[in-house]
Amino acid sequence: MNIKYTTCMRCGKDIYYGNAYVTITRNIEQANYELTKNREEITVIDSSEIITFCGVCGNLFDADTIGNIINAIPGNNRVIEN
Numbered sequence: 278m279n280i281k282y283t284t285c286m287r288c289g290k291d292i293y294y295g296n297a298y299v300t301i302t303r304n305i306e307q308a309n310y311e312l313t314k315n316r317e318e319i320t321v322i323d324s325s326e327i328i329t330f331c332g333v334c335g336n337l338f339d340a341d342t343i344g345n346i347i348n349a350i351p352g353n354n355r356v357i358e359n
């Protein structure tokens with residue numbers, strides 16, 4: 278029996294428990310470096326889900342595509358290459 282979890286915000290398809298889906302999320306994070314453990318630790322201070330896609334719609338937007346879309350928004354921004 279399929280139980281609905283949520284709905285794709287692009288195509289309207291139902292997403293059921295057990296289905297893979299894609300979310301785009303805005304996190305506020307804080308990175309720290311623990312010298313005694315020689316490792317970094319990232320704390321998520323706040324997390325907000327912006328949009329949820331079914332697998333088909335979500336696969337249209339890989340991370341590079343989303344980054345390019347955000348960097349194309351006009352503003353006083355500068356592009357930082359990783």
Ligand SMILES: [Zn+2]
Nearest residue numbers: 285288331334
């Ligand atoms: Zn969809």
